[in-house]
Amino acid sequence: MFEIVAKESLAPVLTKFVIRSPFIARKRKAGHFVILRVDDHGERIPLTIVDSDAESGTITLIVQTIGKTTKLLSLKEKGDTLLDVAGPLGNPTPIENLGTVVCIGGGVGTAEIFPIVKALKEAGNRVVTIIGARNKDLVILEREISEVSDTLIIATEDGSRGLKGLVTDALSDYIQSNGHIGAVYAVGPIPMMRAVSNFTKPFDLKTFVSLNPLMMDGTGMCGACRVTVGGETKFACVDGPEFEGHMVDFDELIARNRAYADLEKQSLERFERELAEGGLIHG
Ligand SMILES: Cc1cc2nc3c(=O)[nH]c(=O)nc-3n(C[C@H](O)[C@H](O)[C@H](O)COP(=O)(O)OP(=O)(O)OC[C@H]3O[C@@H](n4cnc5c(N)ncnc54)[C@H](O)[C@@H]3O)c2cc1C
Ligand code: FES
Secondary structure, eight states: EEEEEEEEEEEEEEEEEEEEEEHHHHOTTOEEEEESSTTTTOEEEEOOOEEEEEETEEEEEEEEOOHHHHHHTTTTTOOOOESEEEEEESSOOOOOSSSSEEEETTTHHHHHHHHHHHHHHHOOOEEEEEEESSSSGGOOOOHHHHHHSSSEEEEETTSSSSSEEEEEHHHHHHHHSOOOEEEEEEOOOOOHHHHHHHHHGTTTTTEEEEOOOOOOOSSSSSSEEEEEEEEEEEEEHHHHHHHEEBBOOHHHHHHHHHHHHHHHHHHHHHHHHHHTOOOOOOO
């Protein structure tokens, strides 16, 4: 069992959990994720390890409440336990000193890009980070990210904070007024990662995206996380989750992630009904 040692609401539907898991805390690197089960009726869900503290034996996860399992997790409190937390899984992000790099996080992807920003900074890069959100209330980790970035640019869709527009607008402004960029790292909703990849392609600017297909076992056995990259079949859990954005078949990824949308909606609705009635909360 894995104890929740701290819980904090960061924004509407975004919750931070600090979980006791000494082995993972010692081993994890930027880009790694865990697969957890809340209880023995629960589905397995992959979540990025946002941070860790080897001394206290804890890892930090930031979770967007989007469906049944993330809702169930959001109801857990400090002192509660989770049934399984397996990891660290996936490959660490390729980190090297490339001079100036741009890191882009959109939505909960801001949490997922944080360990990459930190690792790139530690490797000696000049790190420019762009955070994108729909509005100012959804901007998260601003202080933490600014501490490990040389430049932080915030872009909100409604203009309530920072630049008005999308992360690609901020990236375009930055590229036009600055010099060479070694690489771009983007984590966020699939349309955002696709837009960033489309934008950087004509500049031949190396772009890494962190793919979020459906996952089950996280060990390359089930095939749920199959993606096509450069015309080849890859499994995001063991070959990724990061890939060269210019090579990714985003249309296929979107179609595969939508395959169970109706069932996921029904599952969330049933869960919320049962929760409201105070009855069984599994299924
Ligand atoms: C490597 C990786 C790292 C991730 N890191 C984070 C993170 O740090 N924080 C965070 O909030 N989310 C993260 N996700 C996404 C998270 O796993 C899903 O939001 C979660 O599984 C949804 O479960 P649910 O039961 O609440 O929703 P569901 O009802 O199952 O689905 C709701 C929506 O989430 C998508 N989804 C469902 N299951 C998965 C899955 N296993 N993987 C990816 N997408 C899924 C569906 O396409 C659907 O649109 C990550 C995904 C991957 C693959
Ligand atoms: S999650 Fe099963 S093969 Fe990747």
